[in-house]
Amino acid sequence: MALPVQYFQKLVESSPDIIISVDKSGTIIYYNDGARQNLGFSYDEVLGKNVLEIYPNLEEARKVMKAMRADEGEGKGRVRNFETVFKTKRGEQMPVAISASIIYDDQGREIGSIGFAKDIREIRRRDRLVTLAEIAVGLSHEINNCLEVLVNQTELMKKYVERVASDEDYIVESDRLESVASQVRKMQDITTRMAKMAEEGEYGTTEYLDGKMMTDLHVEAAASEKPCVRPAPDARFPLSGLNVLVVDDDASICQSLKQLLESERCCIETAASGVYAMEWLGRRRFDVVLSDVVMPDMDGYELYQTVKKNTPELPVVLMTAFNYDKDHIIKRSCLEGLQGVIFKKPVNPTMLKKVLLQQCRPAPVPPPAAP
DSSP: OOOOOHHHHHHHHHSSSSEEETTTTTEEEOOOOOHHHHHHHOHHTTSSSSSSGGGGSHHHHHHHHHHHHHHSSTOEEEEEEEEEEEOOOSSSSEEEEEEEEEETTTOEEEEEEEEEEEEEEHHHHHHHHHHHHHHHHHHHHHHHHHHHHHHHHHHHHHHHHHHOHHHHHHHHHHHHHHHHHHHHHHHHHHHHHHHHHHHHHHHEEEEEEETTEEEEESSHHHGGGOOOOOOBBBTTTTTOEEEEEEEEEEHHHHHHHHHHTTTTTTTEESSSSSHHHHHHHHOOOEEEEESSSSSSOOOHHHHHHHHHHHOTSEEEEEESOSSSGGGGHHHHHHEEEEEEOEEESSSOOOHHHHHHHHHHOOOOOOOOOOO
């Protein structure tokens, strides 16, 4: 049983794809709602107009007609999934895959054509992502091989410096080598994230210039964040339930401090820079910020100044791997009211607990003795 004509009309009109029909002269005689939604032209703007209204140029329109009249392919008079380009009302070029046929009358004379076109921008974007993912995995592997050599050579240089340098020179040179090693570890972490994101197809983005977006290699997707369940107070763990934001561009330092403080039943979040720390502070309440001093983008001093301005009651503790006050950052911060300072990383756990208690849970001052 054949379907009534009105059924076909309803099917064509409600299709989300672009369906356009033209007469022999190229004048548009049918334009469905899917075409209106995809291209942006109203019915009045295209009906009765030449089909060139929806093509960026004459050459692109001729390519489609040439393909339909070719003897090879789907057969003379038709094409299937032929890739071309349409022009939207906003002037944008939209890549489409078009299946079209020439329409003939009962005497075999050409009277027009009809085309069904699908926007393939999303398909092309996915194809590009697959290609980029394959490149990212390959690059990560090759870069990690080079970084492994740097790690090994840095360790050998540390041992050499320890053997031949004076005590004073050893402090300076070992700090320099540790800085190099820290950056190498950071690069290894970035390449690992690149490979992981490429394999899983999940990544976050951040704005970097004039509204343009770039892949964010520092933070995990927000959906993976799991809020810490604040434990009940426990006399055995004086820091229990403390919400701490750890800020350090060295992922290994963040992880070690996270493990240490979680063993004291603290709730911990980490940030790879002062910029990311401010993002955390904008969406969650913390009891204290524990921050490295020397970091890219926003160092510990700048972070302290910003926190002091925005949330003056929030304690900030600065920590540094240097035995001396490099660039006088600590001195400047202390002059502006900084109370908590921890010299020398790795941090002494006892000293860390003491400083956090002083900043967040100071012992009550006993009342003065009665005269």
